[in-house]
Amino acid sequence: MITIKEIAQRLNMSTTTVSNVIHGKAGEVSEETRRRVEEFLKEVDYVPNINARNLAQNESKIIGLALKARVDKYENLIMDPFVAELIGGIEETIRNAGYFMMLYISRDTEKIMRHVSTWNVDGLILFGMLDDDGIRVSTKYKKPIVCLDTYSMEGLKHFTNVGLDDEQGAYEMVKYIISCGHQRIAFLSDNTKGVDLARLNGYKRALKEAGIEYSEKDFLKIRPASAEIEESLDEICHRALDYTAIMCVSDLYAVTLMSALTDRGIRVPEGISIAGFDDNMLGSLYRPALTTVHQDVKQKGVVAAETLLKKIRGEETEAQITLPTRLVIRDTVTKPRKSSFMGRF
Amino acid sequence: MITIKEIAQRLNMSTTTVSNVIHGKAGEVSEETRRRVEEFLKEVDYVPNINARNLAQNESKIIGLALKARVDKYENLIMDPFVAELIGGIEETIRNAGYFMMLYISRDTEKIMRHVSTWNVDGLILFGMLDDDGIRVSTKYKKPIVCLDTYSMEGLKHFTNVGLDDEQGAYEMVKYIISCGHQRIAFLSDNTKGVDLARLNGYKRALKEAGIEYSEKDFLKIRPASAEIEESLDEICHRALDYTAIMCVSDLYAVTLMSALTDRGIRVPEGISIAGFDDNMLGSLYRPALTTVHQDVKQKGVVAAETLLKKIRGEETEAQITLPTRLVIRDTVTKPRKSSFMGRF
DNA sequence: TTGTACGCGTTATCAA
DNA sequence: TTGATAACGCGTACAA
Numbered sequence: 049m050i051t052i053k054e055i056a057q058r059l060n061m062s063t064t065t066v067s068n069v070i071h072g073k074a075g076e077v078s079e080e081t082r083r084r085v086e087e088f089l090k091e092v093d094y095v096p097n098i099n100a101r102n103l104a105q106n107e108s109k110i111i112g113l114a115l116k117a118r119v120d121k122y123e124n125l126i127m128d129p130f131v132a133e134l135i136g137g138i139e140e141t142i143r144n145a146g147y148f149m150m151l152y153i154s155r156d157t158e159k160i161m162r163h164v165s166t167w168n169v170d171g172l173i174l175f176g177m178l179d180d181d182g183i184r185v186s187t188k189y190k191k192p193i194v195c196l197d198t199y200s201m202e203g204l205k206h207f208t209n210v211g212l213d214d215e216q217g218a219y220e221m222v223k224y225i226i227s228c229g230h231q232r233i234a235f236l237s238d239n240t241k242g243v244d245l246a247r248l249n250g251y252k253r254a255l256k257e258a259g260i261e262y263s264e265k266d267f268l269k270i271r272p273a274s275a276e277i278e279e280s281l282d283e284i285c286h287r288a289l290d291y292t293a294i295m296c297v298s299d300l301y302a303v304t305l306m307s308a309l310t311d312r313g314i315r316v317p318e319g320i321s322i323a324g325f326d327d328n329m330l331g332s333l334y335r336p337a338l339t340t341v342h343q344d345v346k347q348k349g350v351v352a353a354e355t356l357l358k359k360i361r362g363e364e365t366e367a368q369i370t371l372p373t374r375l376v377i378r379d380t381v382t383k384p385r386k387s388s389f390m391g392r393f
Numbered sequence: 394m395i396t397i398k399e400i401a402q403r404l405n406m407s408t409t410t411v412s413n414v415i416h417g418k419a420g421e422v423s424e425e426t427r428r429r430v431e432e433f434l435k436e437v438d439y440v441p442n443i444n445a446r447n448l449a450q451n452e453s454k455i456i457g458l459a460l461k462a463r464v465d466k467y468e469n470l471i472m473d474p475f476v477a478e479l480i481g482g483i484e485e486t487i488r489n490a491g492y493f494m495m496l497y498i499s500r501d502t503e504k505i506m507r508h509v510s511t512w513n514v515d516g517l518i519l520f521g522m523l524d525d526d527g528i529r530v531s532t533k534y535k536k537p538i539v540c541l542d543t544y545s546m547e548g549l550k551h552f553t554n555v556g557l558d559d560e561q562g563a564y565e566m567v568k569y570i571i572s573c574g575h576q577r578i579a580f581l582s583d584n585t586k587g588v589d590l591a592r593l594n595g596y597k598r599a600l601k602e603a604g605i606e607y608s609e610k611d612f613l614k615i616r617p618a619s620a621e622i623e624e625s626l627d628e629i630c631h632r633a634l635d636y637t638a639i640m641c642v643s644d645l646y647a648v649t650l651m652s653a654l655t656d657r658g659i660r661v662p663e664g665i666s667i668a669g670f671d672d673n674m675l676g677s678l679y680r681p682a683l684t685t686v687h688q689d690v691k692q693k694g695v696v697a698a699e700t701l702l703k704k705i706r707g708e709e710t711e712a713q714i715t716l717p718t719r720l721v722i723r724d725t726v727t728k729p730r731k732s733s734f735m736g737r738f
Numbered sequence: 739t740t741g742t743a744c745g746c747g748t749t750a751t752c753a754a
Numbered sequence: 755t756t757g758a759t760a761a762c763g764c765g766t767a768c769a770a
Contacts, residue, residue, distance in 0.1 A: 052747065053747070061756075063749090064759095065757075067748070078756090097448070097511075099445075101747075102762090103442070103747080104748045108444070129474065139496060149497075150494070150496075151495075165440040166441065168444065310680040333675065334678070334679065335652050396764085397763070397765095398764090406741085409742085409766080410741080426739085444762085444763075445762070445763030446765080448748090451746070
C-alpha cells in the first residue's frame with residue numbers, strides 16, 4: 049500500500065503536487081511533472097486510501113442500503129426474490145456512479161441508524177419501513193433518504209418514496225378476473241399494511257365497481273412462519289372452495305397456494321383461478337404459468353438509486369415516484385367452474 | 394456528529410480519558426469519571442467516526458464480498474436464488490461479529506482488486522472465480538481470502554475454499570435414478586467447468602459403476618442467454634425423447650426444463666424423470682415437486698464467513714472445507730416409461 | 739489517574 | 755508551478 053507521501057519522496061517533490069496530478073488539476077502543474085507522476089503511479093499501482101480521503105473530505109462515497117427485516121416473514125430476507133432483484137438494480141447503479149454499497153439488515157431501526165452514522169454514509173435507501181420508523185429516522189439522519197414501497201412518509205420533507213401503483217395494479221387484475229365471469233373472489237395476504245393494504249384496496253375497488261359485496265371473510269390470511277404455514281394452507285384450501293378465484297398479494301403466495309391446492313387434488317385453473325402480483329421467476333416457470341401483475345423490480349432499484357444520487361448532488365426530486373404496473377395474462381385465470389360443482393376436482 | 398475532542402472539552406477532561414472509557418479500559422480510569430463520561434456519551438448519542446478509527450488503526454472492519462459475474466449467465470447475478478441465500482448467511486455472520494459487508498459485483502477481476510485495496514478491507518470472500526483469477530488475486534492482496542465453490546485454488550497458500558461434495562452428490566442422485574430402473578440418462582448443464590464439471594463427473598462415475606456407457610451426446614447443453622434459451626430448449630426437449638431421465642445441474646434448469654417439457658405435452662415423471670441439484674424454493678414449490686440434491690446454501694455462507702473471521706484473528710484454518718449433500722426424494726423421478734413408448738405423451 | 743503530543747493518508751490553504 | 759503546513763477524528767505511547 050504505497051502512499052502519496054512515499055511517492056512524493058521518491059520523486060523528489062511535494063505531496064501536494066502528487067495530489068494535484070491525481071486529481072487532474074491540470075492548470076496547477078507542468079506537463080513534464082504531470083507525465084512523470086502519472087507514469088510512476090501506474091508503475092507502483094497506487095490506490096488511494098479511502099479512509100484518509102473520507103476523513104479529509106467528510107464524505108464517504110458509501111450509500112447504505114438498510115433492509116428492515118420483518119420478524120414473521122422470511123428468516124432470510126434476502127431470499128425473497130423481490131429483494132434480490134432490487135439489490136441488483138441498486139448495486140449496479142451505485143457502482144456506475146462511483147459509489148459503494150453497504151448492506152445492512154436488521155429488525156431494529158435504532159441499530160440501522162447507528163450503523164449509518166458510524167459510516168457517515170452519504171445517502172440512505174430504506175426498505176421495509178413501516179409507520180413511525182420514518183420519523184425516528186428523520187430526526188437522527190439529516191442526509192438524503194429514499195424509501196422503497198413505504199406508504200407512511202407523507203409529511204416528511206427530505207424523503208422521497210419510490211413505489212408502485214399497487215392499488216391500480218390489483219384493481220386491474222381483479223377487474224380482469226371479473227371480466228372472465230368470476231363473482232366469488234377472495235384475497236390472500238399475510239397482513240393489511242403498506243403495500244398489502246394498497247393491493248387489498250385495489251381489489252375492493254374492483255369488486256365495488258362490479259357491484260360485488262366484500263366481507264371480512266373474503267380475506268384469506270396466510271401465516272408465513274414456516275411452523276404454521278402448513279396448517280394455514282390447510283385452512284385456506286378448505287375455505288378456497290367457496291370461491292372461484294383468488295387474488296394473491298404476491299407471486300410467491302400464488303405459487304405456494306397452487307402447490308397446496310394441487311396436493312389436495314384441486315386443479316388450477318379448472319377448479320379455481322389464481323392470480324399473483326410481482327411477476328417473478330416463480331410464476332413464469334410454474335405450470336400452469338401464472339397470470340399476474342407485472343412490476344419491474346430491477347427498475348425500481350435503479351430509480352431509487354438514481355433519485356438518491358440526484359439528492360446527493362443537491363438536485364430537486366419529487367417526493368413520490370410511482371412506477372406503473374402491467375397485466376401479464378398467462379394460464380391460471382380462466383372462466384369459473386360451474387357454480388354447482390363445488391366439490392373437489 | 395460530536396467528536397471525542399468536544400466531549401472532552403465539555404467534560405473538562407482529556408480526549409485520552411474519554412477514549413479509555415469508550416474502550417472499557419477500566420483499570421485506567423476512576424469509577425467516578427467513568428460514570429460521568431458514560432452518561433454523557435448516552436446523552437449526546439456519541440458515534441465514533443469510523444474513517445478516523447480505521448485510519449488510526451489501519452484496519453477497516455469491512456469484509457468485502459466480491460461476486461464475479463459471468464457474462465453469459467444472469468444479467469443480474471444476485472437474482473440467482475443461490476447467490477441470494479448465500480449473501481444472507483454471510484451478512485448475518487459478519488454483522489454478528491461486528492464487521493460490515495461491502496458488496497461488489499464485477500466481471501473484471503482487476504476492478505474487484507482495486508476496490509478491495511481502496512477500502513482496505515480486512516478480508517475477502519470471493520464467489521465465481523475461475524482458473525487463473527485466484528493467482529491474479531493472490532499477488533495483489535495479502536490479507537485473508539475465502540473462496541466459494543472454486544475448484545482451481547489448489548496451490549495457493551493463504552486461500553481457503555468452501556465447497557460442496559458436488560461429485561458425490563451427483564453420483565448418489567444418478568445412482569438412485571439407476572436404481573429406479575433407468576438406463577438412458579442424460580446430463581443437462583450450460584458449461585463443463587468448476588462446479589458443473591464436478592457434478593458431471595459424479596454422473597459419469599455412477600454410469601460407469603452401473604456399466605452404462607457415456608457418450609458426448611448425452612451431455613445436453615443449455616444456452617442460458619435469454620435470447621437463445623427458447624431455441625435451446627426446443628432442441629433439448631427434442632433430444633430428451635431419447636432418454637428416460639435427465640440429471641440437471643441445478644434446480645433452476647430442472648424447473649425450466651420441466652416447464653418446457655410440459656409445454657410440449659411431455660409429462661414429468663410419466664414421460665420422463667427429472668432430477669435437480671441445490672434444493673431451493675423453485676423445486677420445492679413446483680408440482681410435481683422436484684427430486685433433487687440438497688445443499689445448505691445459507692450454511693455455506695455462514696461457514697465461509699466464520700472461516701474468514703478465524704483467518705482474520707490469525708487462527709489456523711483448513712485449505713479446503715467440503716460440505717455434504719443429501720438426497721431429497723420427491724416426485725419427479727420414478728420408474729422409466731416402457732421403452733417401446735417413445736413418442737409424445 | 740489523567741493529559742500531551744504525535745501519527746494514520748489525504749486534501750486544502752496559502753505562501754514562495 | 756511548487757512546497758510547507760494545517761486539518762480531519764481517533765488511538766496510544768509516554769510523560770506528568
